[in-house]
Amino acid sequence: MRKSVLTAVVLSLALVGNAFAQTVTMHFPFSNQRDSEKVFAAASQYVKSKIGIDVQFVPYDGFDNYNQKMILQTTAGDVMDLLWTSHWNFVYTDQIAKNSFLPLDDLLPKYMPTYYKYVPKAVWDILRYSDGKIYTVPFMEYPVRQNGMWFKKDLAEKYKLDVKAVEKDFRALEPWLAAVKKGEPQITPLAVGANTSVSWAFESFAPYVQVFANSVVLKSNPKKVVNVWDQPYNVEFMKTMNKWYKAGYVRDDAFTVKDIAPEVKALKYAAGATVISPDAEAKFKAENGFDVVIARFGKPMVARDSVAGSQFAVSRTSKNPVNAVKVLELLDSDKVFYNLLSYGIEGTHFKKTGANTLAKIADSGYDPNMTWVFGNTHLAYLQPGVSDKTVSEAQTALKNAELKLYADFVFDQSPIKTVEAAWGTIYTEIGESLGIGIFDPAKDLPGILEKQKKIELNKEIAEVQKQLDAYLAKKK
Amino acid sequence: MITNRRTPVFLHLFFLVLCTLMLLPLLSVFTISVSDDVEIIKAGGYSLLPRGEWKWDAYNLIFKNPYQILQAYQVTLLVTVIGTAGSVLLVSGLAYTLSRRDYRRRKAVSFYLFFTMLFSGGLVPFYILVARVLDWRDSYFALIVPALINVWNVFVLRTNFQRIPGELIESAKMDGASEFRILFQIILPVATPAMATIALFTAFGYWNDWWLGLLFINKPDMNPLQLLLKNMLSNIEVVLARMNDMPQSLRAANLVPTEAIRMAMCLIAAGPMLLAFPFFQKYFVKGLTVGAVKG
Numbered sequence: 001m002r003k004s005v006l007t008a009v010v011l012s013l014a015l016v017g018n019a020f021a022q023t024v025t026m027h028f029p030f031s032n033q034r035d036s037e038k039v040f041a042a043a044s045q046y047v048k049s050k051i052g053i054d055v056q057f058v059p060y061d062g063f064d065n066y067n068q069k070m071i072l073q074t075t076a077g078d079v080m081d082l083l084w085t086s087h088w089n090f091v092y093t094d095q096i097a098k099n100s101f102l103p104l105d106d107l108l109p110k111y112m113p114t115y116y117k118y119v120p121k122a123v124w125d126i127l128r129y130s131d132g133k134i135y136t137v138p139f140m141e142y143p144v145r146q147n148g149m150w151f152k153k154d155l156a157e158k159y160k161l162d163v164k165a166v167e168k169d170f171r172a173l174e175p176w177l178a179a180v181k182k183g184e185p186q187i188t189p190l191a192v193g194a195n196t197s198v199s200w201a202f203e204s205f206a207p208y209v210q211v212f213a214n215s216v217v218l219k220s221n222p223k224k225v226v227n228v229w230d231q232p233y234n235v236e237f238m239k240t241m242n243k244w245y246k247a248g249y250v251r252d253d254a255f256t257v258k259d260i261a262p263e264v265k266a267l268k269y270a271a272g273a274t275v276i277s278p279d280a281e282a283k284f285k286a287e288n289g290f291d292v293v294i295a296r297f298g299k300p301m302v303a304r305d306s307v308a309g310s311q312f313a314v315s316r317t318s319k320n321p322v323n324a325v326k327v328l329e330l331l332d333s334d335k336v337f338y339n340l341l342s343y344g345i346e347g348t349h350f351k352k353t354g355a356n357t358l359a360k361i362a363d364s365g366y367d368p369n370m371t372w373v374f375g376n377t378h379l380a381y382l383q384p385g386v387s388d389k390t391v392s393e394a395q396t397a398l399k400n401a402e403l404k405l406y407a408d409f410v411f412d413q414s415p416i417k418t419v420e421a422a423w424g425t426i427y428t429e430i431g432e433s434l435g436i437g438i439f440d441p442a443k444d445l446p447g448i449l450e451k452q453k454k455i456e457l458n459k460e461i462a463e464v465q466k467q468l469d470a471y472l473a474k475k476k
Numbered sequence: 477m478i479t480n481r482r483t484p485v486f487l488h489l490f491f492l493v494l495c496t497l498m499l500l501p502l503l504s505v506f507t508i509s510v511s512d513d514v515e516i517i518k519a520g521g522y523s524l525l526p527r528g529e530w531k532w533d534a535y536n537l538i539f540k541n542p543y544q545i546l547q548a549y550q551v552t553l554l555v556t557v558i559g560t561a562g563s564v565l566l567v568s569g570l571a572y573t574l575s576r577r578d579y580r581r582r583k584a585v586s587f588y589l590f591f592t593m594l595f596s597g598g599l600v601p602f603y604i605l606v607a608r609v610l611d612w613r614d615s616y617f618a619l620i621v622p623a624l625i626n627v628w629n630v631f632v633l634r635t636n637f638q639r640i641p642g643e644l645i646e647s648a649k650m651d652g653a654s655e656f657r658i659l660f661q662i663i664l665p666v667a668t669p670a671m672a673t674i675a676l677f678t679a680f681g682y683w684n685d686w687w688l689g690l691l692f693i694n695k696p697d698m699n700p701l702q703l704l705l706k707n708m709l710s711n712i713e714v715v716l717a718r719m720n721d722m723p724q725s726l727r728a729a730n731l732v733p734t735e736a737i738r739m740a741m742c743l744i745a746a747g748p749m750l751l752a753f754p755f756f757q758k759y760f761v762k763g764l765t766v767g768a769v770k771g
Binding site for chain 1: 516518540544599603607707708712714716735
C-alpha cells in the first residue's frame with residue numbers, strides 16, 4: 001500500500017517535471033494589471049491550441065525591477081526560455097558578452113519563417129553582435145530615427161523663426177532664442193533639465209560617422225579613429241552650449257529639474273529637442289496641448305536605437321530553444337495572439353470597432369499600454385486616433401531610410417573594462433553639466449583631457465581602431 | 477542649579493525646532509499629494525501649505541483600484557507580524573543562551589555568529605540557495621526567514637541579559653523552573669525595554685524591506701508594500717533617464733505618474749509605521765541605553 005502511494009507520487013512528480021520542461025517561459029517587463037492572470041491564461045490556451053506548446057508568462061512589474069531581477073537570474077543560471085531585452089534596459093549587448101543568450105542564426109529561418117522575412121535584412125544586420133551572429137529578435141514599430149526640435153508655434157511666428165535655416169545649421173537658432181529671451185520674460189527659451197538636454201538633437205550636424213564611447217570616426221577620414229573630446233567641432237559645440245547657458249536660454253538651475261514634462265505642459269518653454277515620428281506635430285499637440293512647429297535635422301536613418309528598443313532573446317539555459325522560437329514566430333505574426341497580450345480579451349477588455357480597429361473598455365482591469373513589449377506592433381489593432389497609415393508609413397520609411405555607415409559594427413568594450421570604468425566615474429561628474437551647458441570648454445576641458453591621459457583613455461581609441469580594422473577586413 | 481530652570485526652555489526650544497524640521501518634509505509631501513502638477517509650476521513652485529483648492533484626485537485614483545495596494549498591505553502586515561514575532565523569539569533565545577556563562581560552546585557559537593556579520597557568501601550564492609535549493613521563490617518564507625536572525629540584535633540583547641544577576645536564574649532553578657520557564661517568565665519580563673526596542677527595530681526592518689521582495693518575489697499578489705513603492709519610483713527614474721532611447725509609443729504612453737500620485741503613495745505606505753511608533757515609545761526611551769555601560 002505504502003509502496004504504491006510512493007510510486008504514484010514519484011510518477012506524478014516525474015510527469016509534472018516533464019510537463020515543466022516542455023513549457024516555454026516568457027519573461028518581460030510589464031505594468032501589473034488586475035486581470036493579468038486571466039489574460040495570460042487565455043493566451044496560453046490559445047498558443048496551446050495553435051502550436052501545441054505550453055507557454056508560461058512571467059511579467060515583471062516595472063523596468064528597473066526587470067533589469068535587476070534578470071541580471072541576477074541570468075548570472076545565477078536560472079532555467080528560462082524567452083527573455084525580453086533592449087539597448088536601454090537589461091542591455092542585450094552586455095548579456096551577449098556575458099554569454100546569457102543563444103545564437104539564433106540557424107533557428108530563425110527554420111522556425112520563424114514569416115517574421116524572419118518580414119524584418120528587413122538591414123535590421124537583422126544591425127543587430128548582429130561583433131562575432132557576426134544574431135542573438136535577438138527585434139520589434140517592429142517605426143524603425144528609422146530622426147532627431148529634431150519643437151518650437152511653440154505662436155512664438156515661432158511672433159519672432160520670425162526661420163525653420164529652414166535652423167534645419168541647415170542649428171546655430172541659426174541663436175537670434176530667435178535671444179529675441180524670445182528679451183520679449184518673453186516669463187518663458188525660458190530652451191527646455192533643458194537634468195535628464196533632458198537639447199544637445200543630443202544636434203548630432204546630425206556633427207562631421208562624424210559614428211561615436212563609440214569616446215572614440216569617433218570622422219566623415220573626412222572614415223577609417224581612422226580619433227578622440228572625440230578635442231575635435232575642433234566638439235570644442236566649438238561645447239562653446240555654443242555654454243554660451244547659450246550663460247545667455248540665459250537655459251534655466252540656470254536646470255540640473256534640479258528632474259522631470260521636465262509637466263513644465264513643458266505648463267507653457268514654461270519656447271522650444272525643446274524631440275525625436276521625429278510620423279505626424280510629429282499632431283502627436284506633440286495631443287500630448288502637451290499646444291501647437292508646435294517642428295524642425296527636422298538630418299535624414300531619417302536606420303539605427304540601432306530605432307530597432308533595438310524592444311527585443312526577445314532565447315536564454316542560454318533554455319531546455320527547448322526550438323519551441324521558444326516557435327512561440328516568438330506566433331507572437332510576431334499572429335494577430336489574435338499579439339492583440340490578446342496587448343489589449344486583453346475581446347469583449348471583456350476591448351471592443352472591436354472594425355476589421356482592424358478597437359476601442360478599449362474603461363476600467364476593465366487590463367490596459368498595460370505596452371504593445372511594443374510584445375514585438376511586432378504592426379499587428380496591433382488600431383486605437384481611436386491612430387492613423388490607419390501608420391504601418392504602411394513605417395514600411396515606406398524603412399525602405400527609403402539610409403543605413404548609417406558602420407551601423408552593424410559593434411564595439412566590444414570587454415578588453416578595456418578598467419579604462420571604461422575609470423572613465424565612467426569621471427563622466428558622471430561632468431555628464432549633466434555638459435548636457436545643460438554649464439561645462440565651459442575653455443576652463444574645464446584641459447582638466448578633462450589631463451584626466452583622460454591619466455587613465456590612459458588612448459587605449460580605448462586604439463582598441464576601437466583595432467576592432468574597426470578587423471571589421472573592415474572582414475567586410476571585404 | 478540656577479541653570480536648571482533655563483535648561484528645559486533651551487532644550488524644549490531646540491527639540492521643537494528639531495521636530496519642526498522633521499515634520500516639514502512630511503507636510504510638504506502631503507501638500508504635493510493634494511495639488512496639481514501643472515498648477516504648482518504655474519504658481520512658480522512648491523509651497524508648504526496647499527494653494528487654493530485641495531485636490532484628492534491622486535488618492536481617488538489610487539483607491540479607485542486599490543487591489544494592488546491592499547494586497548501589498550496584507551503581505552507586508554503578515555510578514556511584519558510573523559517576522560517580528562519569530563525574530564524576537566529566536567533572537568532572545570539565542571541571546572539568552574549566549575549570555576549564560578555556564579554554556580560550554582559560548583565562544584564557538586559567538587564566533588560563528590560574528591563571522592557571518594563580517595563575511596557573507598555574496599549575492600548570487602544567496603540567491604541560488606533561497607531560490608533554487610530551497611525553492612522559496614514567491615513564498616512568504618523568502619520574505620521572512622532570511623531576516624529572522626539579526627546578529628547585531630543578538631549581541632545587544634546578550635549584553636543586556638548579562639546584566640541580569642545570575643542569582644535570579646539560580647534561585648529560579650532551585651524552585652524547579654525549566655530553562656524555558658526561566659527565559660520567558662524571569663528574564664524576558666526583566667528585560668522588557670530591551671525587548672521592545674529590538675522588536676521595534678525588527679518590525680521597522682520587515683516593514684521597510686523591499687530587497688528580499690526584489691530578489692525573490694515576482695507574483696504580483698506577493699509584492700510587499702515597499703517593493704511596490706520602490707518599483708514605481710525606480711521605474712520613473714529609468715523612464716525619465718532613457719526617454720529618448722525608448723520605443724516611440726512608450727514615450728507617448730505617459731508612463732510617469734504625476735508627482736501628486738507619487739507623494740500620495742508615499743504617505744499611504746509610510747502611514748501605519750508613523751502610527752505604530754508612539755506605542756513603543758514608552759519602552760523605547762529606556763531601551764536606548766541597552767547595551768551601554770553596565771549600571
